[in-house]
Amino acid sequence: MGKRYPVLNIDIKKLVNNARIITEKCNENGIDTACVIKGYNGIPEVAEEMAKCGCSQVASSRIDQLKDVKLRGMAMDTLLLRIPMMSELEEVIRYADISLNSQRETLVELDRMAVENNTKHRVILMRDLGDLREGIFDRDEFIETACFIENSLKGLVLEGIGTNLSCYGSVAPTEKNLSMLVEDAEEIEKLIDRKLRYVSGGATTTLPLFYRNKLPKGINHLRLGESIICAMDLPLYWDTDIEGLEKGVFTMDAQIIEIRRKPSYPIGEKCVNAFGETPEYEDRGIRLRALLAVGNRDVGDYSSLEPIDEGVELVGASSDHLIVDIEEAGREYAIGDIMKFNMYYQAVLFASDNRLMNIELNR
Template sequence: MERYPILEVDLKKMYTNTKIVTELCNTQGIKIAGIIKGFGGMVEGALEMEKGGCSQIGSSRIEQLKTVKEKGVAVPLLLVRIPMLCEIEDVVKYSDICLVSERNTLIELNNEAKKQNKKYGAVLMYDLGDLREGVFTRQELICLAEFVEYELDNVVLEGIGSNLSCYGSVAPTTKNLTELSEAASAIEEKLNRHLNIVSGGGTTTLPLLVRGGVPGKINHLRIGEGIINTQDLPLYWNTNIEGLDKDTFVLKAQIIELNEKPTHPIGELMVNAFGEYGHYEDRGIRRRAIVALGNQDVGDSSKLVPKDKNIIVLGASSDHTILDIEDCSRNYKLGDIIEFNVLYQAMLFTALSEYINKKFIQY
């Protein structure tokens, strides 16, 4: 008997989605780093991204890159979180290139690369207003580029990049990506050579690309969500890319209780298990199900999308998710399995949870 909950991974759909996105981007001269952190760095997924056309595989965790390197991923490996000083040795050993913004970090990378007798690549990050990582002025960026180019022997300046929308919710636009492009051109003029990489962000740049608004100088994107959580594109950014399948990852959970209960809690209300005040709509007595799955597993139950469109996710505690099934045409029974699509946060949590069994659909 299968043990639930199960995160089911369809490898053919992963490959197909990767191929669609990489080919779309390639038509505009853009190469893709396939980002694997969203599904916990599963080697099986990384291999499908490589096979589907990604020119690099990237993660924010050097441990994940170490694993995929040891399992045979052959394309260059990109660390997309600025390295901690405590992990520099592993960063140089298990990746080929990283995003970086600190001069001292570059010095440490250079020293370690010298010890390991290798050349290591750097993409300097430029903060275009999202206020996460990156130097904040073009002149500072140019100075940092010159420092790498002329003063470091074992770190190679591969290019520059920026992050958008992840912290400050700043959208990638033609305007801010033009600033990135112009900064790249200014650096190339100073160094009298071409930069290999001008990285214009991640999945949130895809809508701009589809509309034809990405400046021609941008030649690199870091895509994870747009391959593995394709339902996010129409849901959040009103963008549809033909052929993408939203069922790459499906979460399956088992019903452990069925009942009819009021829809508004009874008694004096206080904060819930997570220190939050809940909001409850009184809809009378309705049929509901509890599945053996909670916010410990998914992060936030509101990021679950039931495949049965008549199911409403009411909320969750650590280990229980409560569903309204009153309007369902199916007569659910104890032990039945409810299937969910997972938005990005739920994808991240379920992939990493040791309590969620993983099942790969081969092809």
């Protein structure tokens, strides 16, 4: 039997390179980092290599991925990134050293379980600064909740405070909104009469501020994933090039199943496509196109792929088919040939969690 496609290639050397460049720069400036493993489904062999590169915690939104880290004996703190569900609190106590929290009811129950298990669980209280995902929006309530954790919950330790930006509401981290978080930290520290260990200023999208020396003093923790595992968003969306970072940590190989010259504009009465959408099409005349055996089911959205081969253009996709224009490609293709793609975060996220994807680690 021949090689099975599609293939998700993981270049461990590039991953280690990216992780070291970023974590060392952060550490030199007094910033601890949590290396986020959820973007590649917490593949244990990859998580182990990432954890060796200077990060303070291994982080994921999925408790089962943190469980794998613990069971493999990695000597690292684990950080749960998603607010815990009530149904998973027992596992949170067992497998997460730290968790992000915002809901008082959850904190009370988490405290009860920590006391029952004769342990201390560390929490980072989340503040919503306008992105409108998790976190306490009202400042007074936020500070009151922090003091409640410190003074009333004996099984929990207020490890710090944090915020999330850009993931839902597309609100960029700025000097202004992150300075608000620092001010909150200073107020809480006065009230509890001690320093917080962490003021966690977000994720990869906070790095542009850091590299431009505009990150407010007092932010001392970042949760980083995409900048290490893809290294593609920062130059494309944030006008930030970090010297030495390499894309191509995760790449995909897909096999060509059809090559034909076809019109570029669909013919007939329009309806919705397989996803309930009505896309716009450009009439470019008859073009040479290739069909590949991979689709949105495998990568989330085909636009999160980037053809590596010169002159190849993405056209569209259905669940299981990817259409590319090869009219101006730099080489000729035949049925059965393999086409390679760099991958943005969404593609890595979907592909690494796809049981039909053949995963190959390259060391």
